[in-house]
Amino acid sequence: MAELLSGTDLSLLRGERCLFEGLNFALSAGELLLVQGPNGSGKTCLLRSIAGLTGLETGYISWQGVPTERDRQSFSAEVVWMAHRVGFKGDLTLIENLRFETGLRSATLGGIDEILARLGISRLTELPLRCLSAGQQRRVALARMLISDARLWLMDEPFTNLDAAGQTLVVDLISEHLAKDGACVMAAHRELEISVPVQRIQLQ
């Protein structure tokens, strides 16, 4: 299978510290890339540089064989990003926030009712987002990934704040996404039980 996302000779410095150096990976459709390491080892930085939010010291990221620097737009169209901060407006309701997403990237609110029901947040559509608990806000961030048809999911510690059922749900959603020829890069500090091909990067 052709490789979807690859990184060549990546290195990143933060101040005096070298977070990683000469890092290579190649991810095919249907695969999960698990970035592991202790706190402060540069997991988030690696994810941000894959997304293109942070510049790399050396190396480049390729999407379907094309360096992302050369064709930023078609890469961005295929990426959806879930970070520590959910990136929603606390004053707006869930639907208002998700409607904004449809203006930003290729996404549709067509099947929104089923998605919200599955995530267990369909009762919360009328509330401003800041009234939701941290875990519920993470579930709304999952809804952002589900309404978009991006192929690459970048998830930074997706299990944070989620209860046991929520964590299982995340694993299920990732498996389904990968089964549909998607790919996922995830930063996590804990081990993960998932029945899909997993590649690992261990950061020190």
Added chain:
Amino acid sequence: MNSDEAKIPGLWHGLRSIVRRDLLLAWKRPGDMLNPLFFFAMVSALFPLAVGPSAEQLAISGPGVLWVAALLAALLSLNSLFLNDYEDGSLDQIILSPQPLPLLALGKSVSHWLVSGLPLVIVSPLVAMTFRMPVETVGVLMVTLVFGTISLSLLGSIGAALTVGLNRGNALLSLLILPLAMPVLIFGARTVSLAAADDAVAAGIYFLAAYCMLAITFAPFAAAAALKISNE
């Protein structure tokens, strides 16, 4: 899901979404919108009380005071232009979107102007009354303020984008913006003064309109580049 060209929403749809979102946010939090407006109204209303009610004196100082108040009111509201988005992570999502970032920066400026610049233009005739400004001069004041506030919203977006990652970037923001805002202030205040003296005003208005066009053309690109740097 297919591997060929994903369906990116159109540019117009993207611009509309971000303007609508920001207007909705302003509507739910009216305090942010009213603050600069109150500032503008207070400064302009207190000034005649302080210098005395003499008509000649007010006619001379009126245009300058109104314009300085308008400029400071615009600066007051600019700091928060990208700050909220930066703090809650929305800025990451905006930068990562396949929509061109200059377009989204333009959208932020448009909604900033609709929320802070336009109300200022609308209340300016009322405020001008405290300076006993004749009706024809008020018309000129409004026209110059329209072009001036649009320019300030756009130029301000560059400064706001540059200082978004800094703590207490407000003072720096003002310093960065002031040199760019000087022509707006000079031509704006001077054109109103000329109108008050029954002189020709077209040249000043043309200059402000040209400056405004220049800002619309270049500021979104500069702001987008600055946002990428600040958000690293």
